[in-house]
Amino acid sequence: MLIYINNIFFFRGQRATLSQQAEIISAKEEDNDEEAYRLAELEKEKKAEVIYANILSEKAAEEEAKKAVDDGSNLIDDTDKDDDEVEYEMWRQRELSxxxxxxxxxxxxxxxxxxxxxxxxxxxxxxxxxxxxxxxxxxxxxPKRKWKFLQKYYHKGAFFQGEDEIYERDYSKPTGEDRFDKENLPGVMQKKRWGLKSNTKYTHLVAEDTTRFDDNLFLEGQLQKTKRGRENPKEERRK
Known part of the structure; x- marks a missing residue:
C-alpha cells in the first residue's frame, strides 16, 4: 500500500512563528477569562436581586402581621356573650364533677x-x-369453660384490658374448624394439623406417654448417677 504526501506551500504572510502562535493563544485565553468574569458578575447580580426581593416580601409580611395585631382582627374573641346563665351552669357542673x-x-x-x-x-x-x-x-x-376436643387456644392479651365491648367477648368459644366435634373423627384423623405437611403424630400430651426408658440420654443419665453414687456413697445417701 502506497501513501502519497502532498506538500502545501504557504506564502510569507500566511506563515506564523511560534511567538505569534503564543500571542494568539494568550489573547484567546484573555477573552475567555473576560467572558467568564462577565458571566460570574451577572450571576451575582441575579442572586442579589432574588435576595433583595425576598427581604422586601418578608418585610411586607411583617408589616401586615403588625397591622392585623393592631387592628385586633386575628385575636381570639374573649368577650362575654349574652348567655351568661348557660355558661355559668356548665361551669358549675364541671366544677361539681x-x-x-x-x-x-x-x-x-x-x-x-x-x-x-x-x-x-x-x-x-x-x-x-x-x-x-x-x-x-x-x-x-x-367459671372455667369446657373446651372442645383439640380446640385452639387464643390469648386475648394481658397488658391492656380496656372497657371497650371487644374486651368483654368470650375468647374461649370455638371458631372456624374448631366448631366441629373432632371426637367423632377416626383415630388417625384426631391429630392437630391433620393432612398438612406440618402435622404431628401426637394428639395431646395427656393421651401420650412421654416416658422413654430406652432413650440413650436417659440411660446415660442413670449411669452417671450410679457412678457418682459409687464414688461418693455418703453424698448419695444424703440425697
Missing part, C-alpha cells in the same frame, strides 16, 4: 392504705385464707 372525682380518689387512696396496714398486721395463715377466698370469688364470677 371535678370535686366529686377528687373526693372519690382521696377516699380510694385512704381505703387502700388502711387495707395495706391491716394486711401487714395479719399472720401468714390469715393472708392465705383471704387469697383463697378471693380466688374462689373470682372463679365463681368467671
Amino acid at each position: 371535678r370535686i366529686q372525682r377528687t373526693i372519690q380518689e382521696r377516699e380510694d387512696f385512704f381505703k387502700q392504705q388502711e387495707e395495706l396496714t391491716h394486711r401487714d398486721q395479719m399472720t401468714e395463715e390469715e393472708r392465705n385464707a383471704i387469697e383463697e377466698l378471693h380466688l374462689k370469688e373470682a372463679a365463681e364470677k368467671q
